[in-house]
Amino acid sequence: MSELENFDPDWLALREPVDHGTRSARLEELLAARLTGRDRVRVVDLGAGSGSTLRHLAPRLAELGVAAAQDWVLVDHDADLLARALASPVPAAASVTTARVDLADREAVREVLSGADVVVGSALLDVLPAPVADGLVEVLSTLDPRPAVLFVLTVTGGASTDPAVAGAAEGFDADQRARGLGPDAAGHVAAAFTARGWSVQREATPWRLGPSPLLTAWARGWFTAAGVAGPDPTAAVVPHEDLLAL
Numbered sequence: 158m159s160e161l162e163n164f165d166p167d168w169l170a171l172r173e174p175v176d177h178g179t180r181s182a183r184l185e186e187l188l189a190a191r192l193t194g195r196d197r198v199r200v201v202d203l204g205a206g207s208g209s210t211l212r213h214l215a216p217r218l219a220e221l222g223v224a225a226a227q228d229w230v231l232v233d234h235d236a237d238l239l240a241r242a243l244a245s246p247v248p249a250a251a252s253v254t255t256a257r258v259d260l261a262d263r264e265a266v267r268e269v270l271s272g273a274d275v276v277v278g279s280a281l282l283d284v285l286p287a288p289v290a291d292g293l294v295e296v297l298s299t300l301d302p303r304p305a306v307l308f309v310l311t312v313t314g315g316a317s318t319d320p321a322v323a324g325a326a327e328g329f330d331a332d333q334r335a336r337g338l339g340p341d342a343a344g345h346v347a348a349a350f351t352a353r354g355w356s357v358q359r360e361a362t363p364w365r366l367g368p369s370p371l372l373t374a375w376a377r378g379w380f381t382a383a384g385v386a387g388p389d390p391t392a393a394v395v396p397h398e399d400l401l402a403l
């Protein structure tokens with residue numbers, strides 16, 4: 158596990174409110190429609206970090222008419238982030254446990270996914286190498302019954318800033334591809350699900366950032382990863398995609 162990247166909790170906290178407002182409402186409605194009439198649902202959040210998806214989706218499902226008690230399992234390799242998730246107030250509809258798992262460990266993934274009704278992941282797929290993403294789809298496809306799967310806010314590349322900076326998007330996307338699936342993740346995973354008989358729906362969910370601490374922090378990381386310099390942007394569009402597999 159030691160080779161895995163650790164994500165800065167301050168960065169996750171900065172992006173959380175923007176992420177919550179960016180996620181596809183339509184795909185959440187389709188997910189909720191699958192869950193009505195149940196007494197309990199087991200939700201497994203892969204790469205849960207400090208619990209952003211729990212804080213958004215648990216109340217959102219209740220708002221969409223899902224009356225079931227929600228048993229959430231937050232899965233991550235980073236014990237510090239999981240501890241932060243547990244230290245935050247838990248939404249009323251949910252009970253929460255955590256599991257420290259490397260998603261590359263297929264047997265551990267199979268175990269933690271056992272009995273899941275819903276599997277979610279946020280800002281996850283683009284940081285995974287192809288074999289890890291493929292392993293997830295494979296394990297998910299062997300579950301009986303199969304859960305509903307919602308992967309949101311996958312970076313799809315080609316971000317743009319005002320003023321424009323030549324080579325920055327290409328440099329950032331190349332850096333991501335050197336670490337994992339990067340901007341190819343959403344298409345790669347959608348194709349893998351479709352090949353195994355899942356019905357997949359995708360929706361573009363770009364960040365549209367104006368002057369803000371998030372824009373400043375994002376631009377700093379974007380330029381550094383791209384290996385280019387440029388003026389501080391006043392605005393940026395950062396393409397993402399949400400994917401629902403049923």
Ligand SMILES: C[S@@+](CC[C@H](N)C(=O)[O-])C[C@H]1O[C@@H](n2cnc3c(N)ncnc32)[C@H](O)[C@@H]1O
Nearest residue numbers: 204205206209233234235258259260261279280
């Ligand atoms: C960009 S963060 C997103 C965190 C959270 N889902 C959110 O939206 O705030 C990606 C998360 O995936 C986790 N992660 C990445 N690769 C992983 C792996 N192989 N096993 C377990 N967790 C992993 C990281 O530790 C991190 O918490």
